[in-house]
Amino acid sequence: MRKLIYLLAITVVFSACDDSFLETAPNDALSPSTFWKTKNDLDLALTGCYNEFESSGNIFYRDAGSDNAYNNFPWEGWTNIGNGILSAADPGSSYYNFSTINRCNEFLANCDNATAVSEDDRTIYKAQARFLRAYKYYTLTVNYGDVPLILENFDHPEEAKVPRNSQAEVRTFIEDELKDIIDILPESYSEADQGKATKGAAQALLMRYYLYFGEYEDALTTANSISGYSLFPSFDGLFDPSNEQNNEVILSVQYTPDLYRTDYTPYLPNSIGGWSSVVPTQSLVDAYEMIDGKTIEEAELAGEYDPANPYVNRDPRLRASVVYPGQIFANKVYRSIEEDSNDYFNKADNASKTGYNFKKYTTFKDLNPDAPHWNMGNDVFIFRYAEVLLTIAEAKIELNEIDNELYDALDAVRERAGMPKVNRTKYATQSSLRELVRNERRVEFAMEGLRRDDIIRWDIAKEVLNGDLKGAMRGIVLETTQPNGDYNVSMTLPENLIENRSFEAPKNNLLPIPQSAIDKNPKLAPNNPGY
């Protein structure tokens, strides 16, 4: 009898489990089945769309795919794009990614379920997601031409094996979408929402889009429609972290220290703990005019430019954008041309191979050499008003509307930088102005990720991205200084040959779709012509 009681007790113990014992769920993630109800849900999901939609790295490294810069480390993905040995198997840095598009599609498909949110709010939220999606399709089609146009997400990987849509279809989508949301997006947001896509951002993207595809009439109209912005008074100050929100900014990648930080280690010189991953080329340095508006070639003929001491009396934007030999940066004299220097090209892996480092955005090191460069919060501009002005100028030149409006746009950008107005007699023809505006874009936006697309659309990549890539000549930093504090240099030893670059047009106008992507979705084949 007692045994039976024991038996019974055991049976009770082990039958105490019920079905819910096997129902477990994570406690640190939201369930889609209960999501998409409140405004807070939409805020979470929309913020998720903004998360990593663009990055400082994407913008800064992109210049290494142009004659502006060189990427020293093949594993970072831009060396082979710069020198043209990229292939489908080794495509370098890839933009072939639909992650943000997927999040936006998910948002757009579910947003209307949140009936607790007003229709107006939802429309503006959706317009932001549509902007981000259009921005990503613009990036995709500029880099890859024909790409799959995916506006609804797939349930299963098998369904996602879709062919590419023609670039024309993608373009139509981008254009229609942007025109549509320009009328929806607000001109500005409350302070707490600074950084969200505005009407201006959509207009600026549409403007950039028209310019890229050579639709100058539309580019001009769109540029002219952008209002409410103005140039920040100082070019130097524009890139200072304390001025990250100013009236020149149309859209920027938002950063904040610690929690959404950006790391400037890849750009800084070896001597202050940087990697010199992306560094300016001699060709970029040479593009900066003299302070009086002469090109260096013109100045050399006039005896006003000394190739052995070349950084004297130059466009102030050179000093604001590039750390060059003899310059004081982060409280130290940059001595990359001297064999003993930690910044000498073969002194260390992380010494700049060109003898230059980028300075734009890193001037915070000048203000405070101890600033934690790996943990910065500077916003990085995607669109700023100077681009609108230079687009107006360029479009008018291409439309052959040589008028004051054109010169005024150029002058505004130049004068802000401390340069004289355009010499209207020297630059009177369409072709001379074309040269000028192209150079102006180059020096104004160095390191801001526009140059590669510019040289491709101008069809000059095959000239400027071909041949030997060179760094600075070598020599010594002298004891004497210039009024701006820079030390004079004497650069007489031959420059360092870095690599031989090649660019084949039209093949290299587009990047190859990575072989890994084609392997996973054979319908993407064939790859872009030539790859």
Add this chain to the structure above:
Amino acid sequence: MRKIFLFCFLLAGSLNVFAQNGITVSGTVTENGTEMPIPGASVVEVGTTNGVVSDFDGNYSINVAENAILEISFLGYAKQQISVNGQTTINITLSEDAEFLDEVVVVGFGTQKKVNLTGSVATVDSKMLESRPITSVSAGLSGLLPGVYVNQSSGLPGNDGGTIRIRGTGTLNQASPMVLIDGVEGSLNDVQANDIASISVLKDAASAAIYGSKAANGVILVTTKSGKSGVPTVTYTGDFGWQDPTVLPEYLGSYDYAMLYNEALANSGKAPRFSDNDLELFRNGSSPFTHPNTDWHDLLYQGSGFVTTNNFAVSGGSEYTSYRASLNYQNQDGIIEHTGKKDYNARINLTVTPNDWITTNLNMSYSQLDRYEPNNAYVGGGLDQIIRQANRIAPWIPYKNEDGTYGTISDGNPIAWLDMGPQINYQRKTFVGIGSIQFDLFDGFNIKATASHRNVDSGNSELNKELQYNPAKYHGPTKLTETFITNTRNTFDLTANYSKTFNGDHNLDLLAGYHAESYNYKNTSAYRENFPSNELTDLNAGSTSGMTNSGYTRELNMVSWFGRANYNYMGKYLVEANVRADGSSRFAKDNRVGVFPSFSAGWRISEENFFDGFKDTMSNLKIRASWGQLGNQDALDDYYPTIPTLALGKDYPFNSIINSGAAIVNAKNASLIWEKTTSYGLGFDATILKKIDVTIDLYKKLTEGIIMEVPAPNEFALGKFFDNVGKLDNQGVELSVNYRDQFGDFDFQFGGNIAYNENELAKLAGTDQVIDGRKIRRLGTPLDSWFGYKTDGLYQTEADITSWPTNTIYGSQLQPGDLRYVDSNGDGKVDAEDRALLGKSIPPVNFGFNLSLGYRNFDFMALFQGATGAYGYMDSDAIGAVNGDAQKPLKLFMDRWTPTNTNTDVPRLIDNIYGPSMPQNSTTSYWLQSTDYLRLKNLQIGYNVPTDILEEWNISRLRVYYSAQNLFTLTPYTKGWDPEAPSGRGSGYPVVMTNSIGINLTF
């Protein structure tokens, strides 16, 4: 009623003993025929728990009732019962039980006679783990069991366990076997060698199906030692050892490297870096700060490598209880300073039998591992970077400059990091409590309930101190991450067992059971940076700006039913069936339950009448066959692989203030289910001339529904879509032989095992191959084969380059002295299409053999272990390169090809680690090297101090010994690297050899 009566009878009987004091019986236990004493034989008074063990000379002495019956037994000998009848001297001769009929092995939820096994179960005698300077049990298993492959790839104190694979790698996912200690799932880290009584490895589905969905990779059952009733024994085992790397790479010194660097620069048309004067200074060493020749390895491997182990155990028992308790402490100092561990273990096993039908067990163990290592100010993560950078940094970089600051390369200075002392502390505390109660309700029928609680708390504290190496080089700021992980598993098992013999010939054994478990995991971590001083190491000292924390929990529950039926007819015809049904919270409701059956049968031919004529030569012969299915539910790390979620943390700042964001990151697959392994086995067991045991096993193991990441198109845009798509086949053969003999005073034993496993990928997710770096998964070929270019010598001349099929990968970079890539597909050019399978990465053949000799008081044991048929690939820093400050080449480059040294296979020098002949960029057969090896895993020489000396001190046994682990290795592998170490850049802690001396002492 009868029970109670019996109980009273026993009680009366035992009272009787105490009342009457009884008589003292003594004598000697010897072996029949040889008259050799049998030490350790058990002499028990039948019907009581009163018993003793014979001493080293076979003598025993026991106090019993005058009319008692003594039972004398010893493993491998037939049991005997003798009535005392008032005699005071009883000498006993035991006959060898050639068939080991009574040898039992531990199987799932019980034990079974070895001769009756129908599945494939391998066992390790605890003797093979004793007195060895091993610092982890898993590594100690290497070479002991056929079909059990153990790879110990590192000697890092506290983290030097071996990776175990049973019968090949059965899945692309988690492929380690399930480990149960005293019937409860745990880890081999929970137990230490001196506490182990036996280890059984269930290798096939027939033996492991009772563990169902966790058993597909095999099951290791560890039984810990328990007490025996009788005179208590106290044992102490202590040893002291010292460790050294088995092998270290040899890099060039400054002078040689500087010369080679100049040569490489010249080969690329560049100016030399070092002048003749520089070279002379390197050569004569007269300027140690500007032109040093720093031996970075000498600076790195300065640790003592001392290992001390102390083990103390008491055991014994009385009528109602038996117990064993042990304490173990192991201290290990690394071969790198500031690296080491302290390992504390305590274990108590208690059995209480309050009456004749209830048996209760309480097992409790606690272990604590404190492990520490230095960190690096560069990227953190501990020793890995320190070893890596020591392998990289050029000898011409000074350890310290003349002013006392550190010399640096761009990544820092590894010895400067080491100088900062231990910075990473890992602590793991494991408590396991197991309680069980068994009711023997009726004749042959019992019910047993077991509950267990296993709790593992681990805490990692990673400090990363800032470092100003010299005025120009700083790494920082100081950072601290504290992580706390708790995981708890509670289990409850209820089994009913019925065992009965009908009509003397029909033996039936039935088992039914229920199992429930819940597993909870919690991870909490906190981070701060910017500490005011390197002396402050607590979280509170860090800046609150930039601090972060995180935490999450996971839960996994399981409910199972299982049963086993075992029947044999006269011990001749054996059949067994198992079934287990598992329900797991890991899977979606409709797919939650999996059923895992197995069947096996055996035929003991030697028991047939017609075999009588052969019995003298072959006393035992058995054929076994089995089929069964097993599951692998632990294939994924993901606890909720079927539940879609929006992940938080997809944040973005607006107006410099972080906003929380959420997004779907990974796709989930609601139809995901366990991986299923079907195994077939055929086995033969034979005993020849009563001295040689031979076991042969043939098996086939087919794993279907392997969970693989389906290569989702970029257009799918979500990461990691898993599905049950893969299929992997393993088949193989295992042979083990044991031979035991005696020649006069010599005892001799040889044990050997060898296993061959063939592994073939049968199905992949929608593709016929997946290239993963240097390896490939291709249908119809072994898993993770090396994949790359075959090479055939070096180009000797420019003309050679032109006449050889054009290498389109490296084109104009190629020069005489570079590797000639083979045009494998014969299309006239060398390109990515010419990559081919180059060899296996997992050895198909594993073997081990041991030899024991005993002569009088001396004993000797040697255990060899090895593997053949696989290759390894050392690259980047492990081979080194001629490329400035942050690389240095191995000595082999001294014999590089030059126009004047053409009779060599070492390629020319190039100042580019990605050069066509370097191992880094393209995988080539030139750098792929065979990892075949034969290793003296353990060597032991012991001496037992004679009993007559010990008796004066009341010591029953004292043995002193020398024991060594990994004493030598024969291998054709890349010079400087251990064949068991992982392929790659060689930044792991070296594999070590240990020499030790110790004592075993028993009171």
